[in-house]
Amino acid sequence: MTKRYTYPLLAVFALLVATLPAAPGYAEEPGTASRVFEIELLVFQNLVVDDGGEIWPIDYSQWFEETGEEPAGTDTATDKIDWLPEKAWRLTAERNALGRSSRYRPVAYFAWRQAVLDRSRATPVSLSGDRDRRGRAYVDGAARVAVERYLHLYLDLQLHTPVADQSSELLELEIPEFRLSEHRRMRSGEIHYFDNPRFGVIALITPYEPPPQETAPVPPAPAQSPTTAVTPASSR
Structure with a gap:
């Protein structure tokens, strides 16, 4: 099972997922029919950020720009x-382990099933967490x-x-504070990590096999009743 740990803080979770069985990686030649997959994203927050005194600036300009990764159009x-x-x-075992940790906190779990298309036809799935907490x-x-x-995610x-102590005007803006914008080549059945120093995502894509x-x-x-042979009477 291939795993990538971009930051040392995520190495803690190597022990949590080491026993997860790996399904064969999925590869598909271009032009073949789409297949259905189940996608799971476990988003967690890093509560203990060791920035070494470095201040991570918030680039608000990227929030209002196109990423260049999405196909034309705004349909999701x-x-x-x-x-x-x-x-x-x-990934419930990983979610529960994060919940017991003093360093990390699970923020959201998104899991869905969809037909996966080629990049020219794939459209983004809108994800929205619980804002009422x-x-x-x-x-x-x-x-x-x-x-x-x-596969590409x-x-x-x-x-x-x-x-x-934010003012009501700032609260209404709801400007995001930290952004994670990444692309990763995936293999089905393998756990992959997307992360920055503030939060990360544990991702798993599994082929869907309908029952x-x-x-x-x-x-x-129906049982047939036995037929009784009738012997014709002999003529004298």
């Missing part, structure tokens, strides 16, 4: 996906999954953290 694929119920999530961080943004020879997420359709049992044929 949110109405073309199926959100997965919690009982179908595969007072005093807690939330995340929103978009994710786009495409396939050429390999594009993330553009913003982490909003609570700030005390076999149950066929109605064929009722047995």
Whole structure:
């Protein structure tokens, strides 16, 4: 199983996912038909940021610009996906471990099923966290999954953290504080990390295999009653 740890803080989670079984990586030749995948994103916040005294500036200009990664148009694929119920999530062990940690906090879990198309036709899925949790961080943004020879995952997420003593005017602006905008080539069944010093994403893409359709049992044929042979009377 291939994992990438961009920052040392994420190496802690190597032990959490080392036992996760890896499915065979998926590769598809260009031009072939789309397939259905289940995408899971576990977003977490780093509560203990060791910046070494460095101040991380907030580049607000990028928030109002196109990323250059998304296809033309503004349509999203949110109405073309199926959100997965919690009982179908595969990263609950990692989420629970994050919840017990004093260094990290799970912020959001997004899980859905969709047909994955090539990059020229793939549209982003709009993601929106819970903004009503007072005093807690939330995340929103978009994710786009495409396939050429390999799967590709594009993330553009913003982490909003609570700030005390903000004026009402600033609160109405809701300017994002930290942004994660990355693209990663993925292999299905493998855990991948997207991260910056403030928050990160654990991502997993799994091929969807529909359950076999149950066929109605064929009722047995009715038993036939034995026929009695009739011997014609002999003529005298």
